[in-house]
Amino acid sequence: MPDGATVAIPPGLAIAQAMxxxxxxxxxxxxxxxxxxxxxxxxxxxxxxxLMLLMAVFAPFLWTKDPxxxxxxxxxxxxxxxxxxxxxxxxxxxxxxxxxxARVSLxxxxxxxxxxxxIGLAIGLFAGFIRLADSIVMxxxxxxxxxxxxxxxxxxxxxxxxxxxxVILAITIAEIPRVTRLVRGVVxxxxxxxxxxxxxxxxxxxxxxxxxxxxPNTLAPLTVQATYICAAAMITEAILSFIGAGTPPIxxxxxxxxxxxxxxxxxxxxxxxxxxxxxxxxxxxxxxxGDGLRDAIDPRLAKxx
Amino acid sequence: MWAYVIRRVxxxxxxxxxxxxxxxxxxxxAPGDPAAVIAGDQATPDDVxxxxxxxxxxxxYLVRFGEWxxxxxxxxxxxxxxxxxxxGHMIQQRIEPTLSLxxxxxxxxxxxxxxxxxVAAWKQGTWIDRAVMGFAVLGFSVPVFVVGYLLAYVxxxxxxxLPVQGYTPFREGLFPWLENLILPSVALGGVYxxxxxxxxxxxxxxxxxxxxxxxxxxxxxxxRSILFVHALKNAAVPIxxxxxxxxxxxxxxxxxxxxxxAIPGLGRLTVDAILRRDYPxxxxxxxxxxxxxxxxxxxxxxxxxLFDPRIRY
Numbered sequence: 001m002p003d004g005a006t007v008a009i010p011p012g013l014a015i016a017q018a019m020x021x022x023x024x025x026x027x028x029x030x031x032x033x034x035x036x037x038x039x040x041x042x043x044x045x046x047x048x049x050x051l052m053l054l055m056a057v058f059a060p061f062l063w064t065k066d067p068x069x070x071x072x073x074x075x076x077x078x079x080x081x082x083x084x085x086x087x088x089x090x091x092x093x094x095x096x097x098x099x100x101x102a103r104v105s106l107x108x109x110x111x112x113x114x115x116x117x118x119i120g121l122a123i124g125l126f127a128g129f130i131r132l133a134d135s136i137v138m139x140x141x142x143x144x145x146x147x148x149x150x151x152x153x154x155x156x157x158x159x160x161x162x163x164x165x166x167v168i169l170a171i172t173i174a175e176i177p178r179v180t181r182l183v184r185g186v187v188x189x190x191x192x193x194x195x196x197x198x199x200x201x202x203x204x205x206x207x208x209x210x211x212x213x214x215x216p217n218t219l220a221p222l223t224v225q226a227t228y229i230c231a232a233a234m235i236t237e238a239i240l241s242f243i244g245a246g247t248p249p250i251x252x253x254x255x256x257x258x259x260x261x262x263x264x265x266x267x268x269x270x271x272x273x274x275x276x277x278x279x280x281x282x283x284x285x286x287x288x289x290g291d292g293l294r295d296a297i298d299p300r301l302a303k304x305x
Numbered sequence: 306m307w308a309y310v311i312r313r314v315x316x317x318x319x320x321x322x323x324x325x326x327x328x329x330x331x332x333x334x335a336p337g338d339p340a341a342v343i344a345g346d347q348a349t350p351d352d353v354x355x356x357x358x359x360x361x362x363x364x365x366y367l368v369r370f371g372e373w374x375x376x377x378x379x380x381x382x383x384x385x386x387x388x389x390x391x392x393g394h395m396i397q398q399r400i401e402p403t404l405s406l407x408x409x410x411x412x413x414x415x416x417x418x419x420x421x422x423x424v425a426a427w428k429q430g431t432w433i434d435r436a437v438m439g440f441a442v443l444g445f446s447v448p449v450f451v452v453g454y455l456l457a458y459v460x461x462x463x464x465x466x467l468p469v470q471g472y473t474p475f476r477e478g479l480f481p482w483l484e485n486l487i488l489p490s491v492a493l494g495g496v497y498x499x500x501x502x503x504x505x506x507x508x509x510x511x512x513x514x515x516x517x518x519x520x521x522x523x524x525x526x527x528x529r530s531i532l533f534v535h536a537l538k539n540a541a542v543p544i545x546x547x548x549x550x551x552x553x554x555x556x557x558x559x560x561x562x563x564x565x566x567a568i569p570g571l572g573r574l575t576v577d578a579i580l581r582r583d584y585p586x587x588x589x590x591x592x593x594x595x596x597x598x599x600x601x602x603x604x605x606x607x608x609x610x611l612f613d614p615r616i617r618y
Contacts, residue, residue: 143323150557245579276451284446
């Protein structure tokens, strides 16, 4: 927005016209550079994540080979000109597999973050607004939260056929209770706000109050939570694949590459280390993005945490 | 106060009952036919039927659940599909390494993380603070198995200071036992340390602004006494709460850590059970860990009165 003085002011608010003279206009940092200066963690995290995303999307054009093509004669080659990250025990190119593996991690991370947030939001709103449902829903969520999330995902994966969809489903179910709890907490505190009382007093319907007055206020903390869920989901996917309960072994995912490199890791550590580095950097990027978002949304917290 | 203790203990019963119901119902909630999945791709229809019967999927849900709960209350966790041994027995054989790993990790993590958090809060804004917070972000981001392989590579393979993997039972001596547990504990403790250090710092920052801290300073209390006696004591409740909640991270992480370091504990049992699709074993382990988790957090809740005498129920 340009300087406040140039905005047309409705006649009823004429008094506001004096404001720019009293208060010197604050010069906000604008543009991309200003944003980067103001939120360095968000910029670094977002930048790294974008890089990974581009890498995943354009994997076929980044000098990769077919990540599943076998070359038994060329197995376990050290990293070099022919195989940038070396080759695994079936002669597959680790560089290509790692790049394609980014697709699985990012797909699982984003899908779980979106699904768990959406479902958790719906249940949380429901529980926060309907007293009768609240105690039942929250007892169920307490019970689900008593099961360590990775174990819950493992149990679900043991009962279903390994596929990326089932991995997403299993991790989503394990993450829903935390979102529900967050949303319900926000709803309970918002219900006591005077503007909600005012809305109730003026005869606004429950659904409308939720939609107009409650929902928008849950979105900020929910977005921050969603980034943390995305990070947790990527780690969980890698763990599930690593222990053989996740993405089917045919699909190159970071967890799968590490699982395959496990038997040889003492002699050929690079097969494990390259996917490990990519996984760690991606999760770090998402966590930094989340920290940056949290600080931007609530600057009071930024100083403390 | 006793009324509170009894109420709090009773309140965990519905939670545990729900955990049991949920774990039991997973068999029915899972998409597709779990009996066919467990039997595997090479199974004949007879095999599938046999597994369906052994899981009790051929009988009504509620009848099955009643029987199952009744048997669990008697300490019977079911029978493994693969080894035909009682699940309780299999768990018993594997419990020591896991318990050792988690105990060592817990002690290690708490004794590292709390001083880290306290110092970061004391030196807020300095490079020490930034280093601790940076470590916390890294701790949250680098998965357990990555830290595990890195540590094993550096300290076991390259420097040859510690054993690469394996486990020595406690009865063979404290030192050999500890030697095998150091690397896995550091790897497993990473996230946990990050979590505890962060909450310690945040709570300490809040406490250090209180009037009684200023009073302590005014009466001439030393910096160490202010930090560790006046402030840390008052910050204990949130810190201990997080230590309890964070045990879920330890449980989940133990499964992976045991695979990386070839420790024959419950995590390995779980991983082996997944590869064989031995669901009763997985069910037993999940149930056991969840109950332990609930009970630990119950104990912590009840311990609050010790940390903070102001809490009276």
